[in-house]
Amino acid sequence: MSKIFIIILTSVSVMVPVLAQQSAQDEPVDGPKTRFSPLHIDIDSGRQSLAAYQFELKVVTGWIKIVGVEGGRHKAFKEAPYYDPAALTKDRIIIAAFNTGRDLPTKRTRIATVHLQIIGEVEPEYELKLIVAADEEGKEISAKISYEKGESK
Amino acid sequence: MTERMQHFDENLDLQVSPKLSKDLSALFEPKHPVPPEVDRAVSDKIHRHLVGIKPLEGKRRRFHWVALWKVAAAAAVVIFAFSLDLTKKPEPLTNRSVLTGAQATDIDLNGRVDILDAFTLARQIENADHIATKWDMNGDGLVDHSDVDIVALAAVRLEKGVL
Numbered sequence: 001m002s003k004i005f006i007i008i009l010t011s012v013s014v015m016v017p018v019l020a021q022q023s024a025q026d027e028p029v030d031g032p033k034t035r036f037s038p039l040h041i042d043i044d045s046g047r048q049s050l051a052a053y054q055f056e057l058k059v060v061t062g063w064i065k066i067v068g069v070e071g072g073r074h075k076a077f078k079e080a081p082y083y084d085p086a087a088l089t090k091d092r093i094i095i096a097a098f099n100t101g102r103d104l105p106t107k108r109t110r111i112a113t114v115h116l117q118i119i120g121e122v123e124p125e126y127e128l129k130l131i132v133a134a135d136e137e138g139k140e141i142s143a144k145i146s147y148e149k150g151e152s153k
Numbered sequence: 154m155t156e157r158m159q160h161f162d163e164n165l166d167l168q169v170s171p172k173l174s175k176d177l178s179a180l181f182e183p184k185h186p187v188p189p190e191v192d193r194a195v196s197d198k199i200h201r202h203l204v205g206i207k208p209l210e211g212k213r214r215r216f217h218w219v220a221l222w223k224v225a226a227a228a229a230v231v232i233f234a235f236s237l238d239l240t241k242k243p244e245p246l247t248n249r250s251v252l253t254g255a256q257a258t259d260i261d262l263n264g265r266v267d268i269l270d271a272f273t274l275a276r277q278i279e280n281a282d283h284i285a286t287k288w289d290m291n292g293d294g295l296v297d298h299s300d301v302d303i304v305a306l307a308a309v310r311l312e313k314g315v316l
Binding site for chain 2: 094096
């Protein structure tokens with residue numbers, strides 16, 4: 001009898017972590033609601049031209065996964081910026097871009113759009129930190145970074 | 154005895170005649186009465202003999218246990234194999250991911266590797282300035298945009314952490 005118990009216990013202890021890992025990998029089928037929403041990132045560099053930027057975005061409330069990153073509106077930052085591919089499917093990302101040209105944006109400009117999968121009913125809140133912004137000479141400038149939530153789908 | 158026999162085969166007349174019974178008793182009756190010690194010794198021997206047979210049964214049981222363990226182990230292996238999701242293809246090893254692993258350098262010497270290092274290197278390349286060979290990040294003998302990519306990707310790497 002005790003041997004049966006040991007076998008069952010061993011089997012369960014082997015199978016449960018494996019199954020738990022598998023279920024964690026899978027998308028929730030009947031789990032919480034998910035929707036997709038863009039998060040637009042703007043930088044206001046005032047009168048100074050913006051040639052390079054780097055910022056970090058992370059979620060402080062809610063449950064999201066980053067699914068993609070898109071460039072900005074101004075042609076200097078239209079291309080997809082640099083980011084760590086490991087950030088995809090996570091809730092934290094560092095994004096950066098630069099342009100060595102002379103046609104650079106000033107004032108408030110959209111530099112990137114982060115596409116998010118929002119899981120659950122809780123409306124996510126984000127923390128955005130501008131690590132560095134620089135002008136065409138590569139000199140650090142003061143600038144303000146902000147985000148705007150896009151329409152969910 | 155008779156009742157049992159009748160129970161199994163009622164039509165068969167197995168009754169022994171009293172004479173035959175008497176003759177058989179006379180023939181096989183022990184000449185001396187069997188002492189209880191001998192009876193006990195015989196029964197002990199029988200018991201030991203039967204106990205001696207048990208290991209066979211034990212082997213069979215052990216065999217069942219071994220079989221059960223094998224089944225359990227096989228089940229665990231099958232479940233583990235399914236959990237690996239072998240249908241998932243590995244991500245293509247792009248140049249970018251290779252570059253991310255390379256070591257980047259603080260080019261503008263501001264104490265950290267950020268996008269300004271990549272920006273500085275890109276400007277040097279575009280202005281065709283004298284570029285130190287030490288900025289050849291990927292060791293291909295050239296300082297070009299692939300080296301800029303290495304620095305930029307090092308700047309955005311999550312592992313280092315910023316906030």
